[in-house]
Amino acid sequence: xxxxxxxxxxxxxxxxxxxxxxxxxxxxxxxxxxxxxxxxxxxxxxxxxxxxxxxxxxxxxxxxxxxxxxxxxxxxxxxxxxxxxxxxxxxxxxxxxxxxxxxxxxxxxxxxxxxxxxxxxxxxxxxxxxxxxxxxxxxxxx
Amino acid sequence: xxxxxxxxxxxxxxxxxxxxxxxxxxxxxxxxxxxxxxxxxxxxxxxxxxxxxxxxxxxxxxxxxxxxxxxxxxxxxxxxxxxxxxxxxxxxxxxxxxxxxxxxxxxxxxxxxxxxxxxxxxxxxxxxxxxxxxxxxxxxxxxxxxxxxxxxxxxxxxx
Numbered sequence: 001x002x003x004x005x006x007x008x009x010x011x012x013x014x015x016x017x018x019x020x021x022x023x024x025x026x027x028x029x030x031x032x033x034x035x036x037x038x039x040x041x042x043x044x045x046x047x048x049x050x051x052x053x054x055x056x057x058x059x060x061x062x063x064x065x066x067x068x069x070x071x072x073x074x075x076x077x078x079x080x081x082x083x084x085x086x087x088x089x090x091x092x093x094x095x096x097x098x099x100x101x102x103x104x105x106x107x108x109x110x111x112x113x114x115x116x117x118x119x120x121x122x123x124x125x126x127x128x129x130x131x132x133x134x135x136x137x138x139x140x141x142x
Numbered sequence: 143x144x145x146x147x148x149x150x151x152x153x154x155x156x157x158x159x160x161x162x163x164x165x166x167x168x169x170x171x172x173x174x175x176x177x178x179x180x181x182x183x184x185x186x187x188x189x190x191x192x193x194x195x196x197x198x199x200x201x202x203x204x205x206x207x208x209x210x211x212x213x214x215x216x217x218x219x220x221x222x223x224x225x226x227x228x229x230x231x232x233x234x235x236x237x238x239x240x241x242x243x244x245x246x247x248x249x250x251x252x253x254x255x256x257x258x259x260x261x262x263x264x265x266x267x268x269x270x271x272x273x274x275x276x277x278x279x280x281x282x283x284x285x286x287x288x289x290x291x292x293x294x295x296x297x298x299x300x301x
Contacts, residue, residue: 038226041279064245064252096250097274098262124273124286128262131274 042102045124047093047138051114058106058115065102066099067106068092095138097122098131155192158186158287169232172215176244176277185278212290214244214283215263218253224266227298231267237272241286248272 054071070091075084106117125131156170170180183189211234219227229270231240242263245251252262273286 043279062295064254083158098272099245099251100274101245101252101255101276121273121279121285123281124282124289125273126270126271126289128264131248131272 009126019047026049039119042104042117043120044118045107046116046118048114049072049090049135049139051112052090052093053112054090055111057109057111059107061105063103063105064099064101066096068094093135093138094132096132156189157192158284159190161288161291171213171215172217173223174246179277179280180214180216180283182185182295183283186280188280188284192290208245212241213238213245214241214243218246219260219263219266220258221260222258227263229267238266239290242269242272243283244273244278248274251276
């Protein structure tokens with residue numbers, strides 16, 4: 001039989017404390033990960049209107065054709081230029097959330113980063129037509 | 143198939159914790175992948191299974207409140223399944239409300255142009271609330287149920 005050292009009970013406690021500390025760390029890491037996940041959540045898609053050049057890439061690449069846009073060109077006559085410069089101006093831009101698959105292809109293909117993910121939850125609606133969002137609804141920084 | 147759907151919708155009944163004003167019998171009718179998010183909402187405690195008859199009788203004053211039967215349809219509805227969905231809807235007690243959960247139930251989603259898919263469940267039954275997403279997050283389900291509780295249409299418009 002070996003002698004029981006008085007401080008052996010402390011040694012017994014130590015691993016438990018380690019387990020508790022580890023559990024706390026794990027819980028904290030989990031909370032941090034969850035907060036990160038919420039911040040990065042693909043909740044809805046927002047539009048940076050001035051960045052949009054009406055290039056139609058998002059409209060064409062959307063697998064469900066839920067994006068529609070219209071635009072017109074304006075002539076900008078800059079002093080000293082040889083001829084007026086043509087600029088596309090965005091008139092309307094709509095996303096039908098009732099069709100959208102939230103796949104993010106539009107966000108990926110946009111060459112000017114005019115479309116971006118927002119963690120905000122896309123709210124439900126009592127009518128289908130309320131799910132069609134225009135420039136005003138899409139431009140809100142959520 | 144109609145019997146299977148009827149059983150699915152009738153046996154699973156849930157309540158929303160934190161929303162005592164919404165005494166909703168939530169019946170889940172999962173036709174495709176969006177149904178997984180309903181399960182996620184249940185596993186996270188956002189929805190709790192309906193208490194037994196005895197337990198609900200013991201609630202007391204709340205029992206006087208009107209209970210709304212909410213049918214949550216998630217997934218792709220094919221034309222072939224429309225009569226089955228209609229039967230499930232007609233099997234609910236009044237007042238009742240239907241929730242279209244996900245792109246397929248709202249508009250047919252990626253299958254909007256398919257000959258076999260209904261472009262939205264509102265072609266078969268009246269819908270009270272549309273929840274966008276592919277799939278919508280479990281939080282979206284709770285948000286929609288909250289909207290359902292707030293809107294007066296629950297008892298009126300929904301037939």
